[in-house]
Amino acid sequence: MKSFANIDVKSVREAVTLLQKLHQEKKSAEIVSGGTELLQLMKDRVATPQYLINLKTIPGLNYIKEERSGFRIGALTTLTEIEEHKGVREKLLFLSQAAGEAASPQLRNAGTIGGNICQRPFCWYFRSANFPCLRKGGGICYAVAGDNRYHAILGGGPSYIVHPSDTAPALIALGARIKITGPAGEKTIPLEKFFVLPQVDYKRENILQPGEILTEVQIPHPKPGSKGFYHKVRERQAWDHAIVSVSTVVQSKGGICQDAHVVLGGVAPIPWRAAKAEAFLRGKKVDEGTARQVGEIALDGARPMKDNVYKIGMAKSLIQRALLASV
Amino acid sequence: MDNEVKGKGVSRRDFLKGLGGGAIGSAVISTGLLDPNKAEAYPTESTGTSRGKSTINLKVNGKSYRLEVEHRDTLAEVLRDQLGFTGTKVGCNRGECGACTVIINGRSFYSCSQLAVWMEGKEILTIEGLEKGDKLDPIQEAFIENDGPQCGFCTSGQIMSAKALLLRNPGPNEAEVRNALSGNLCRCGNYNREVAAVLAVAGKGR
Ligand SMILES: Cc1cc2nc3c(=O)[nH]c(=O)nc-3n(C[C@H](O)[C@H](O)[C@H](O)COP(=O)(O)OP(=O)(O)OC[C@H]3O[C@@H](n4cnc5c(N)ncnc54)[C@H](O)[C@@H]3O)c2cc1C
Ligand code: FES
Ligand code: FES
Numbered sequence: 001m002k003s004f005a006n007i008d009v010k011s012v013r014e015a016v017t018l019l020q021k022l023h024q025e026k027k028s029a030e031i032v033s034g035g036t037e038l039l040q041l042m043k044d045r046v047a048t049p050q051y052l053i054n055l056k057t058i059p060g061l062n063y064i065k066e067e068r069s070g071f072r073i074g075a076l077t078t079l080t081e082i083e084e085h086k087g088v089r090e091k092l093l094f095l096s097q098a099a100g101e102a103a104s105p106q107l108r109n110a111g112t113i114g115g116n117i118c119q120r121p122f123c124w125y126f127r128s129a130n131f132p133c134l135r136k137g138g139g140i141c142y143a144v145a146g147d148n149r150y151h152a153i154l155g156g157g158p159s160y161i162v163h164p165s166d167t168a169p170a171l172i173a174l175g176a177r178i179k180i181t182g183p184a185g186e187k188t189i190p191l192e193k194f195f196v197l198p199q200v201d202y203k204r205e206n207i208l209q210p211g212e213i214l215t216e217v218q219i220p221h222p223k224p225g226s227k228g229f230y231h232k233v234r235e236r237q238a239w240d241h242a243i244v245s246v247s248t249v250v251q252s253k254g255g256i257c258q259d260a261h262v263v264l265g266g267v268a269p270i271p272w273r274a275a276k277a278e279a280f281l282r283g284k285k286v287d288e289g290t291a292r293q294v295g296e297i298a299l300d301g302a303r304p305m306k307d308n309v310y311k312i313g314m315a316k317s318l319i320q321r322a323l324l325a326s327v
Numbered sequence: 328m329d330n331e332v333k334g335k336g337v338s339r340r341d342f343l344k345g346l347g348g349g350a351i352g353s354a355v356i357s358t359g360l361l362d363p364n365k366a367e368a369y370p371t372e373s374t375g376t377s378r379g380k381s382t383i384n385l386k387v388n389g390k391s392y393r394l395e396v397e398h399r400d401t402l403a404e405v406l407r408d409q410l411g412f413t414g415t416k417v418g419c420n421r422g423e424c425g426a427c428t429v430i431i432n433g434r435s436f437y438s439c440s441q442l443a444v445w446m447e448g449k450e451i452l453t454i455e456g457l458e459k460g461d462k463l464d465p466i467q468e469a470f471i472e473n474d475g476p477q478c479g480f481c482t483s484g485q486i487m488s489a490k491a492l493l494l495r496n497p498g499p500n501e502a503e504v505r506n507a508l509s510g511n512l513c514r515c516g517n518y519n520r521e522v523a524a525v526l527a528v529a530g531k532g533r
Contacts, residue, residue, distance in 0.1 A: 005379035006398040006444050039401075039440050040421045052398070056445065080434070104510025105488065107422055109434040110441065238509035239423060 001042045004049055006032075008057035012181050012215055015053050020183050020211040022051055029053055031213060033076060034110040036103070037119040045129045046136065047120075055114075061215065064088065070220040075114030075213070079103070079167070082113060092219060093228025094247060098170035104238045114214045117168050117178070117194070118206065121161035121269075122241055123151065134159045134202050141202075149307035150243065153315075155268035156303065159198035162266050163205060164241050168195070169265035170230055172273060173247035176219045182212035191217070195270035205269070225258070226251045229322040232265070233314060242266035244311055246318040250286065250326035257281045262298060262322075264315055274298035274319075281323070291323040292316075383447050387412065388456025396443045403427045403438035406453060414454035414483045418512070425511030428484035429453050435491035435510070454483035457490065465528050466490055473524035477515035485511045489525040499529050 009015040015031070022029040029051040032038050041047040055061065055076060062076040066087045073082065082088055083100035102108060102116065125131040125142035132138030143151040143160040151160040168191065176191045194206050208214070222228065229248045234240035245265035251258045260281045264272040277298040284290050295316035302312050379398030384391055387410060396405055403420075406412040406429070418426035420439045427439040430452040457464035466489050469475070476482040485508060492499055492507035499507070504525045513521065 001399040003378040003397065003399055006381075006442060035442065035445075036422055036437075036440050039442070042399075043421060054445065104422075104425070105507060106425065106428060106435045106437045106510045107440075110436055 001039070002045065002048045004042075004052055006052045006054055008054045011058055012061070012213060015055060015058070015213060016182055016211050019053055019213075023210040027051060031055060031118075033112040033115040034078065034107075035115075036107045036111045037115060041120060041127065044127055046127060055213070066091075070218060073113055073217045073219070075215050075217070076112050079108035079111050079113065079116060080105070082167075083108065091221060092174060093222055093226070093249065094230030095167070095170055095174065095219070097230050098166050098232070098245075098247070101232050101234075102166040107239075113167060113217055116165050117171075117191070117217070118208065118214055119164055121205065122164045123161045126161060134198075135161065137203070144305065147307060148305040150241075150266075151305060151308055152268050153302045153304045153308055153311045154264075154272055154299075155197050155199075155270060157199060159202040159269065160305070161198070161205075161269050162241075163195065163268065163270050165271070166232060166242060166245060166265060169245060169263040169271040170247040171217065171219065172271050173228070173249050173261040173263040174219050174222065175249075175261070176217055178214055179216035179218065180208070180212050181215045182209065186215075188218065192271070192273060198269050222249060223251050223259070225253055227326040229325045231318055231322065233318065244314045244318060246315070246322045248319070248322040248326055250281075250323065252286060252327050255285050255287075255327055257284055257286050257327075260323075262294065262319060264298070264319075267302075267311055267315055276300075277319075286323055286327040288320075288324065291320040294323060295319040379444070381444055383444060385410075385443065385446055385451065386449065387451045388453060389450075398442060398444050400443045401439050402429070402436075402441040402443045402446055402451070405443040406438060406451075412453045412455050416480055416483060418480065423512075424481070425484045425488065426481055428487040428511060430487055430491050430494075433491070433494055435488045435507075437510075452487070452490075454486060457486070464490070465531065466493065466525065469524040469527045470521070473520050473527060475517065475521050475524040477513075477517045481511055481513045481515075485513065485521050489521075489528075492525070493528060497529070499525070501526060504529070 019029055028049045030049040032052045033055050061074045063074040064085050065072045079099040079102055083096050089096045125133045126135050131142050134141045141159045152162050172192045177188050178191050179188045196204055196206055226249050232242045232245040242265045244267055247263045249261040260278045262274040262278050277294045280297050281294050298319055299312050299316050382395050384393055394409055403415055403417050406415050415429055415438055416426035417439055418424035422437050422440045427437050428435050429438045431449050457467055466486055488508050488511050504522050
């Protein structure tokens with residue numbers, strides 16, 4: 001790793017002020033929480049900040065609170081803490097499972113929910129300093145002509161990364177919102193609106209501006225009659241990111257769908273919400289026929305590359321399986 | 328801007344050549360192997376104020392050490408190079424193998440993926456801290472009895488993951504043991520014996 005200065009901050013306010021100041025002075029800085037993602041990027045010299053702003057020393061940013069409106073989870077809460085929390089296990093359908101199937105035990109003990117949502121891509125071209133790819137300010141996305149077996153089939157172009165977070169698609173299916181604290185104060189937005197497609201800006205994965213920090217995740221209680229399903233396909237049981245993951249929440253009455261959320265992971269540069277497919281399902285009986293149609297609609301418009309065609313069939317059948325398990 | 332890429336890509340063959348063996352076939356990648364010329368030389372250029380150094384108190388195996396570290400030093404580097412706790416191994420140095428596993432405040436962590444400067448006030452336990460006097464920890468005994476180590480490189484990491492599990496759950500079942508060891512690779516493929524060793528201790532109700 002290149003040299004840098006680690007600065008332990010004691011409050012969100014201090015972090016925001018410091019980040020803003022460094023930005024104004026044109027010094028490079030990165031926020032760090034668990035460090036499980038960022039440190040690898042720094043060892044590879046893809047990230048070479050002069051300053052690390054360490055959030056872990058902020059007291060009171062690690063909590064899971066259950067309230068009448070839902071759960072509030074502090075940004076520094078670890079994936080292990082989310083996986084093991086009794087209330088989360090009992091009430092938030094698959095969130096514990098999604099957190100518990102990310103990475104490995106050691107990474108979940110260190111990795112935080114804030115860092116999980118804000119992590120940079122795990123595209124092998126992005127992660128190597130030898131490939132000056134689009135996302136690092138270079139001219140091309142190497143995935144297009146290179147080995148693209150793990151890259152995007154939906155929403156890609158000009159960059160074809162897939163968003164690596166396992167918790168984000170699950171949280172979006174649950175209707176989560178996030179709190180962002182920055183120089184202008186606090187704002188709460190739907191998590192879905194946090195992510196940025198490469199056609200909008202291919203150098204970033206989310207809307208965070210210099211000085212802004214993700215401070216809290218808010219998850220409403222699932223509506224009565226809701227059933228959830230989460231499944232992550234990966235090549236081995238530990239460490240691996242999703243090749244394709246599906247998170248579905250279906251609220252139904254007598255087998256008829258009232259409301260549905262279908263979110264895919266591992267297929268697009270952002271957690272991919274299949275809005276058209278959700279709309280199609282509303283008011284319909286959930287059976288093998290409609291489940292298959294939902295899969296078709298969700299993958300309509302997929303543009304695979306030479307090595308990742310397989311993801312289309314995989315996503316379709318995962319959606320089918322998810323919906324049939326949800327009524 | 329039209330960014331559909333023409334021409335200039337890397338060929339799959341060049342790419343595989345550069346990548347080295349281990350990573351192919353997995354969505355997790357080891358780009359550190361990509362450039363043989365990119366040896367991790369410690370930079371000599373002065374980055375001014377950003378060259379962080381601090382004196383810290385590190386508590387390892389119940390003893391406190393006061394030492395000066397660079398902010399970029401990982402816990403694994405300081406344990407091995409400054410304190411001589413070389414039982415902690417560094418395999419991948421990027422959170423993908425588990426050889427560097429230590430216990431921090433009762434939980435397993437990759438010491439290659441923690442900065443030493445973050446460890447102030449924490450209790451660190453390494454493989455050297457398991458034995459009491461000249462008596463090995465039951466989990467160490469069980470690894471010997473069950474032929475847990477083959478080449479032995481992953482063993483201290485496996486044992487620390489197992490110990491972290493047993494500290495929280497003295498009687499785990501096989502699925503729990505396999506899950507707890509899932510962040511530790513064994514290139515010798517000796518998983519069944521490692522799991523058997525942990526189960527042997529679990530069976531004794533420790
Ligand atoms: C080998 C390996 C396998 C992995 N497998 C998976 C997997 O299967 N699934 C998965 O989901 N993830 C995986 N990860 C990614 C990730 O490391 C963890 O999931 C973890 O949750 C990241 O959290 P962290 O606190 O360690 O993040 P850090 O490394 O501290 O930070 C990650 C990024 O987020 C930013 N950041 C951190 N906190 C905040 C905040 N509060 N506000 C704004 N920005 C912030 C940092 O600046 C940095 O860019 C893997 C990582 C590795 C190394
Ligand atoms: S050395 Fe491989 S995980 Fe730390
Ligand atoms: S015993 Fe050789 S790597 Fe596990």
